[in-house]
Amino acid sequence: MKITGAQAMIKCLEEQGVEVIFGFPGGVVIDIFDELLRHENLTHVLVRHEQAAVHAADAYARVKGTVGVALVTSGPGATNTVTGIASAYLDSIPIVVFTGQVPTALIGNDAFQEVDIVGITRPCTKHNYLVKNPADLVPTIREAFYIARSGRPGPVLIDLPKDISVAKIKYPPLKPVQMRTYKPTYEPHPGQIEKACKAILKAQRPVIYAGGGVISADANKELTELATKLSIPVTMTLMGLGGFPGTHKLSMGMLGMHGTYCSNMAMRESDVIVAVGARFDDRITGRLDAFAPHAKIIHIDIDPTSISKNVPVDIPIVADCKHALTGMNTWFDRNSDFNKVSQGKKTEPWRKQIKEWEKKHPLTYKKEKGIIKPQFVVQKLYELTKGEAIITTEVGQNQMWAAQFYKFNNPRAFMTSGGLGVMGYGFPAAIGAQMAAPDRTVIDIAGDGSIQMNIQELATARQQKCPVKIAILNNGYLGMVRQWQELFYEKRYSGTNIEVAPNFVALAEAYGAVGLRATKPSEVEPVIKKALATDNTVIMDFVIAREEGVFPMVPAGKATTEMLLA
Amino acid sequence: MKHTLSVLLQNKPGVLSRVTGLFSGRGFNIESLSVNETLDPGISCLVLVTSGDSTIIEQITKQLHKLIDVIKVSDMNEVDYVEREMAIIRVKAEANTRAEVLRIADIFRGKVVDVSPKSYALEVTGAADKIQAVIDILRPIGIQEIVRTGTIAIARAKKK
Structure with a gap:
């Protein structure tokens, strides 16, 4: 029996286990949307801007550990997804984006709403396809899902001309995807594992530096086992937060540009760094020639291009983090040279040193009477949600305060646009996260600048009855740029004053959501409590200190130990 | 250092x-490029000359x-290999230089592929340095036009 391309596509999505699609219709995808109506188990979330569909699919994928799906039309529908795709690419998030395309006969004709989206997204997708032959449709979708989720995950785009979705095809039987050219390496080389373990055994000042790969490989348990077995302090990247319990006594918190003093000092003084699923980007290393000068570097990564890209690596391990860490744990369990107690004793002075650094310069801020400090708001959010909320962030100061002051004990609880740094990510991501985990509390920690970049999604949240909470840290500035201007441009606040802003409480109400405002510290807790008790979308507008900065801060191009502390 | 990648x-x-x-996106350099189908029509072979230190090449x-x-x-560069380029060079060839141009073509085992009363077009193949040598020696006589292919390369078969 033959079915239409649209029917085959939806059937294939169900076959791949898709339950939610984030999308926005248009001329060339009407047939697909028409087919969606007949599939009650497939929820379509209608966004108000295509960029939001991709961010929502991204966060959905992160929370569920599955592939997120977005469906948009050709032309502007497709170009609007580019920011979302680029963000998922830099953060290695598995998503499949379907874009409609003009009929194959019109391609190249400058037809209405035609754009070469395969050409446009080539450098920001893991792979992309233009389906020109109806018989290729289903195999292409299967291959796309396989590529998105396997190896180092990432976004895959499928461009679907209108005539493909109406063509009659035979649905091919399911068989495992076999690719001639693409075979990710999951298993570590045993010799490299042994070399790494021996280096760790010899270390006096070891550090584990964990990134997003720990989370995407679901390797948090294995990482915790290794760290505790050998008593190695752990620092995490922005993407790695939650990969190791943030309240664990071995946790040093985040490292890098706005990382903790003890993390950056520990990296500097370490003699063996175990990098797990992290990629030594410029926000982590600071000035390269001053980065970790004494350390032997062990680097576990599934993507060989990440190894020795910025920093020369002594012991590379190309593998899935979970497999590699399991290999290391097993090696230590079987090796008679290893004694947990004596190993722990040997590195005790190192941990004492780290605790001293931590005590000397802890994460902190100055309280001011009658003025709300943003860090205080994040601390209160942490307290009142018992650290169990899913947190999304926008980008800028709000993102860094969230990363510093909310402690994540579990993976897949913190969603942020780490690599691309997209203002406007947090709110649609919160909607995606809520769709993935309807029973969890989901909070977008936002700034007054970035929330306005996808504020239209209030309608989406309302339509989906998503009770997400938005906490706006409102200082009337594009705060992170203002902070740089204050520190490095003699307070010339060019283009950063955004005092002309909507009344966020009235704005929430205009959409049928709930708006709450706090202007003094004593109002913070009641506002959060009220928001958490409300079964509706809520905007909490926290009017905060106007010129608060994020500290510590490593100025761009400086060594990570040259931190500004206040 | 120059590297030839196949x-x-x-x-x-x-x-x-x-x-x-x-x-282009990662700021690497392409000095020459040549692509064609292989014996298997589903596969093409691209030969590319680039330059950089070992970290960049890696x-x-x-x-x-x-x-x-x-x-x-x-x-x-990691194996023993043969590389070739081809150039077609149109060079001024008037009464006083016609014989000289032909002599040079002969020395470099080139062929005349087009003739006019005032010029010859010479086809020359060889490694990049040989092509460069021909060009250098013809330049004083008066080169009017050059077209060059990218490098193609093949690894030498094992002798044992």
């Missing part, structure tokens, strides 16, 4: 732009491997 690719539309896009090789449509990347 890359086997799926012979599909858009694959070449994935390769060239990778080079990164280029890895990044090429990462492209889904790339089957194999070989750095020819």
Whole structure:
């Protein structure tokens, strides 16, 4: 029996286990949307801007550990997804984006709403396809899902001309995807594992530096086992937060540009760094020639291009983090040279040193009477949600305060646009996260600048009855740029004053959501409590200190130990 | 240092732009490029000359491997190999230089592929340095036009 391309596509999505699609219709995808109506188990979330569909699919994928799906039309529908795709690419998030395309006969004709989206997204997708032959449709979708989720995950785009979705095809039987050219390496080389373990055994000042790969490989348990077995302090990247319990006594918190003093000092003084699923980007290393000068570097990564890209690596391990860490744990369990107690004793002075650094310069801020400090708001959010909320962030100061002051004990609880740094990510991501985990509390920690970049999604949240909470840290500035201007441009606040802003409480109400405002510290807790008790979308507008900065801060191009502390 | 990379690719539309896009997007350099079908029509072979220190070449090789449509990347500098380029050079050839141009063509085992009363077009093949030598020696006589292919390369077969 033959079915239409649209029917085959939806059937294939169900076959791949898709339950939610984030999308926005248009001329060339009407047939697909028409087919969606007949599939009650497939929820379509209608966004108000295509960029939001991709961010929502991204966060959905992160929370569920599955592939997120977005469906948009050709032309502007497709170009609007580019920011979302680029963000998922830099953060290695598995998503499949379907874009409609003009009929194959019109391609190249400058037809209405035609754009070469395969050409446009080539450098920001893991792979992309233009389906020109109806018989290729289903195999292409299967291959796309396989590529998105396997190896180092990432976004895959499928461009679907209108005539493909109406063509009659035979649905091919399911068989495992076999690719001639693409075979990710999951298993570590045993010799490299042994070399790494021996280096760790010899270390006096070891550090584990964990990134997003720990989370995407679901390797948090294995990482915790290794760290505790050998008593190695752990620092995490922005993407790695939650990969190791943030309240664990071995946790040093985040490292890098706005990382903790003890993390950056520990990296500097370490003699063996175990990098797990992290990629030594410029926000982590600071000035390269001053980065970790004494350390032997062990680097576990599934993507060989990440190894020795910025920093020369002594012991590379190309593998899935979970497999590699399991290999290391097993090696230590079987090796008679290893004694947990004596190993722990040997590195005790190192941990004492780290605790001293931590005590000397802890994460902190100055309280001011009658003025709300943003860090205080994040601390209160942490307290009142018992650290169990899913947190999304926008980008800028709000993102860094969230990363510093909310402690994540579990993976897949913190969603942020780490690599691309997209203002406007947090709110649609919160909607995606809520769709993935309807029973969890989901909070977008936002700034007054970035929330306005996808504020239209209030309608989406309302339509989906998503009770997400938005906490706006409102200082009337594009705060992170203002902070740089204050520190490095003699307070010339060019283009950063955004005092002309909507009344966020009235704005929430205009959409049928709930708006709450706090202007003094004593109002913070009641506002959060009220928001958490409300079964509706809520905007909490926290009017905060106007010129608060994020500290510590490593100025761009400086060594990570040259931190500004206040 | 110059490196000649031989890359086997799926012979599909858009694959070449994935390769060239990778080079421009990451700031790598392409000095010459040549692509054609192999014995297997589903696979094409791309030979590319690039330059950089060992870290850059390592990164280029890895990044090429990462492209889904790339089957194999070989750095020819790591093996013994033969490389060739071809150039067609139109050179001024009037009464006083016609014989000299032919002599030079002969020395470099070139062929005359087009003749006019005032010029010859010479076809020369060889490694890049040989082509350069021909050009240098013909320049004083008066080169009117040059077309050159990219480098192609093949690894030498094992002798044992």
